[in-house]
Amino acid sequence: MALRSKGVLGLNERNANVIQRLNERRLYPLVDDKLRTKRLALAAGIAVPELYGVIGSQHDVRRLADLVGEHRDFVIKPAQGTGGDGILVVTGRSAAGQRLYQLADGELISSNGIRHHVSNIISGQYSFVGIRDRAMIEYRVETDPFFADVSFQGVPDVRVLVYRGYPVMAMVRLPTRRSRGKANLHQGAVGVGVDLATGRTLSGVLDNDIVYEHPDTGAAIGDLVMPQWDYFLALATRCHALTGLGYIGVDIVLDRFRGPLILELNARPGLNIQIANRAGLQGRMTTIDAWQGAEYSSEEKVARVREAFRTIRP
Template sequence: MISFLRKFKEAGILGINRRIGEFILPYNPRENYPLVDDKWLTAELAASNAIPMPEHYAMVNEFGRVKDVPLLLKDRSSFVVKPANGGMGNGILVIDKTTWDENGIPTYHRVGGREMIYKELVHHISGILSGLYSLDGNSDRAILQERLTAHSFFKEISYQGIADIRVIVFCGYPVMAMLRLPTKESGGRANLHQGAIGVGVDLKDGVLSFVVHKNKIIPEHPDTGQRLEGRILPSWKEILHLAASCYELSGLNYLGVDIVLDERRGPLLLEMNARPGLGIQIANKKGLMSALRWVEETSGVKRSIEERVEMSRRHL
């Protein structure tokens, strides 16, 4: 066991305890957590700083308003329902389209083909309000959000849903990145805990590398059969610039930034995470420690977002 841990340390792997003790606790002001934990607050913060995000249609914050959801969405055939304080993709519901019968009763068609009737949607939103999916177990709010159109780059390599790019940012410097692609198992959601795949991304040019599924390296996407290594993500510099700008936006030094690539609008901030997971190291086949230590030695000089991004691309 000691030999095993020594090998991890020598490889520069960041573990949970070191992540918390050396980076999250000392570098992330506790008072800033609500800005990233609460997705509605994140959206308001982004809007006030001209950071592009998916449109938020409405928020349901009390049980008496649940019955108004069909009215709130009457002009929206597709949409996303998510808890304001959720985590790990729990509670997110993606509706691909809505159909209405002759009496005006809606049926909601989820990504993957499953249908939901109005009562099921109400039940799901009520679960969100009761805190079923919240990070702290307390009562929550439900956000009704725009469903994006995936960039054409993902058409042949992803399984339904919307892919996203996770970038770890430390003191304003991007230090590691991973593409997350939905699978049939994940229900079209780009969440590793629910069965999505992660793909390492080279910081310099956005070139895809290793594919990981449930912490194991695999050769290709399990559903599309497409090999991913060597493909280049579009708008890579813009993605890194958006991720790095979240340092100033959030006031957090160590965070994960999730970005989606929309066909029409380009890179959009999806959300930020003050406690990003560590599976990104497996997808890149390298540890985070050397990059984090490099930033600690480098970040004493005040630099622009553009300068930080270019330094990360050159050195990491």
Template sequence: MSWFISPKQLLQRGVLGMNSRNIHYIARHNCRHLYPLVDDKLNTKQAAQKKGIAVPELLGVIESQWQLRQLKQLISQREKFVIKPTRGSGGKGILVITGRDFDYYVKSNGRKLELSDIRRHINNILSGLYSLGGKPDRVMIEALIDYDPAFTGYTYEGVPDIRIIIFKGFPVMAMLRCSTHSSDGRANLHQGAIGVGLDLLTGKSITAVQHNRPLKQHPDTGKAFSELQIPQWQAILELAASCYEMTNLGYLGCDIVLDRAIGPVIL
């Protein structure tokens, strides 16, 4: 069976192309002076905290080479944490540590890193290797989310997140992004994660896709996506909608994770 479809057919079915989205929605409904708030993850986190919106715990920020001296102290008492470039995109540069083995830091795929490996990765972030436009960047170190057990079997070696598109304050589209072995534990579609379309009314799964091909079950766990029901769905929608007032952007995407203890939080 062929899954290719012509642009005309996509248009007839109401599918919005990226160029049309960029011109008629992002550019038209978002004032450009507001972009720095959402182009930088640290700025977004701080804005959310001011509004009382739940976010993952911030363990530390590294803005320059000399601050790397603080790295061992920042992570010495943490078995699990995430390192992110503040201006990265597409999941690039995100390093997820899920455990410790004596002096080693263990990634979700089981690979062990030394402290020097983490320092090298942070150096690469600071130099702009993963940032938009290759400009020098900052580094955020966050607590790792302990995802809700309702997602067991729907993700592999990583934390699943929910992407909700908000238009003028209203949720209009949603999907769950599930990490896989091929995505290296990251919930990024470009790197091999699975996108699961969600019904906005109920939070139930509709269709799952990986690498532009439909799936009925997770390739690593065998869990059927037809059984998927997102818990606390109403609270998740309300959290996403609150980002409209936080950012004043008419069109935006919110990434949300469901923590076992805290509940829904904004990434």
């Protein structure tokens, strides 16, 4: 089979032989709960978006305004949401009386509307199995000008797949009009493969199809060289030690003021990254499996990966 010879990883194989083998179930809450991830990262000195506050009960929903304080823009997200569901990005407030908030897509929402959204989050509408959840209010990341031409609203992020402590594949996720500013591929964002060795972007994937331009801005998405690429890889590698999970997706955003920040970790990262990179994961995993046994520092790991997984440009 052509896919097999390319080393493409399928969902069944990922679930049975990668996730079940490498990701201990007791470690899941570390990444499924974004609050815990944030605390872990902070304790390890890893930069994350600043947390303004947490709302954990319907009663506390009224405290929203206090928590937001003087911040003009902020993000509300469910601590245990999946796939980017339930994230509300507030970009500004109306001057008069501060009654209305502006969302990332330009829509206006009343403070009542925002409170309703928070109470839905708390009821568990966006969490895995409908369990009660908490709403996090945090710093809104401002897109670095680097991405200005290739994203539509929202904030692009970099997904680095880390396998047994080694960055194994990476892509940039660019929001589109259809994804409504969100960087999740299944919501319509474009995924663009990144050469691990150089940080240079390759071609993109939109709904399983290969694309070369951003669907909204029309700008070419290939051949951009990511700034601070070393740092991105180092950051992702450290997240392995943070959680102990053998197979994670690390989502990193590039803030125009604060540089790379860890947004969240994912214990069940998707497989579209393979389409974006036009490469299968299995071959790379086998290579990394062969390196097990020797102790390498984070720097050495990154160096090895950059040497081994250089993408030959088509």
